[in-house]
Amino acid sequence: MPTNxxxxxxxxxxxxxxxLGMVAKPTPEKIRVLxxxxxxxxxxLESTLYHAEKLKKxxxxxxxxxxxxxxxxxxxxxxxxxxxxxxxxxxxxxxxEKSKISAAFQLRLLVNDxxxxxxxxxxxxxxxxAILKLPSEESPLVAEPGEFMKANPPPLRYMRSLPxxxxxxxxxxxxxxxxxxxxxxxxxxxxxxxxQRKKMDSFRSEFNNHVLGDDPSGQVLTRIFGQEKARLFYxxxxxx
Numbered sequence: 001m002p003t004n005x006x007x008x009x010x011x012x013x014x015x016x017x018x019x020l021g022m023v024a025k026p027t028p029e030k031i032r033v034l035x036x037x038x039x040x041x042x043x044x045l046e047s048t049l050y051h052a053e054k055l056k057k058x059x060x061x062x063x064x065x066x067x068x069x070x071x072x073x074x075x076x077x078x079x080x081x082x083x084x085x086x087x088x089x090x091x092x093x094x095x096x097e098k099s100k101i102s103a104a105f106q107l108r109l110l111v112n113d114x115x116x117x118x119x120x121x122x123x124x125x126x127x128x129x130a131i132l133k134l135p136s137e138e139s140p141l142v143a144e145p146g147e148f149m150k151a152n153p154p155p156l157r158y159m160r161s162l163p164x165x166x167x168x169x170x171x172x173x174x175x176x177x178x179x180x181x182x183x184x185x186x187x188x189x190x191x192x193x194x195x196q197r198k199k200m201d202s203f204r205s206e207f208n209n210h211v212l213g214d215d216p217s218g219q220v221l222t223r224i225f226g227q228e229k230a231r232l233f234y235x236x237x238x239x240x
Contacts, residue, residue, distance in 0.1 A: 042065075135166065
């Protein structure tokens with residue numbers, strides 16, 4: 001077992017405070033910590049919300065299931081005038097039966113066009129090709145995605161389970177993932193083109209209307225904690 005099951009939370013908090021000057025935003029007490037007990041153990045989800053220049057939401061969520069599963073999810077969401085992609089990193093340690101680590105990384109474009117691909121996805125190409133060379137297997141989905149998610153897949157997605165021995169390498173690639181994003185972030189300028197802004201706003205609206213029900217994580221959150229708390233969680237932490 002790692003000395004710090006929430007190492008991504010510490011890594012991201014330190015790095016993003018230093019590089020972005022991110023500061024905490026008020027988090028509703030009702031959803032700051034979600035807990036319940038399932039037959040498989042106690043489920044706990046503790047989330048902190050931040051913001052920074054150009055980013056209206058930075059969510060860092062630590063979760064656990066009993067003593068066997070623990071990990072961290074980090075999400076970055078741009079201010080309305082920026083077209084920076086929805087960016088996600090997730091590292092989970094699973095000690096049931098065979099020790100393993102699950103890693104997920106994702107970029108979701110607000111406007112899925114050639115210019116956005118070149119600006120936001122292409123810088124990750126070498127990184128993506130390199131991390132795919134680690135010994136791994138595809139992580140099973142916890143639920144079936146809805147039609148909106150199926151029709152709008154992220155252009156960059158990595159969801160793999162790896163041997164625990166790969167932890168240091170996964171952390172190295174996680175550091176690189178944030179470094180690449182930060183390089184893009186620093187160059188980001190407000191979008192002035194009205195048609196482009198209209199496309200951005202349209203995707204945000206459609207995404208927010210569908211993500212809770214369509215996203216496997218949203219489905220699981222609803223099943224465990226109920227519709228009201230799941231909706232509040234997505235409204236404060238996940239909606240674009």
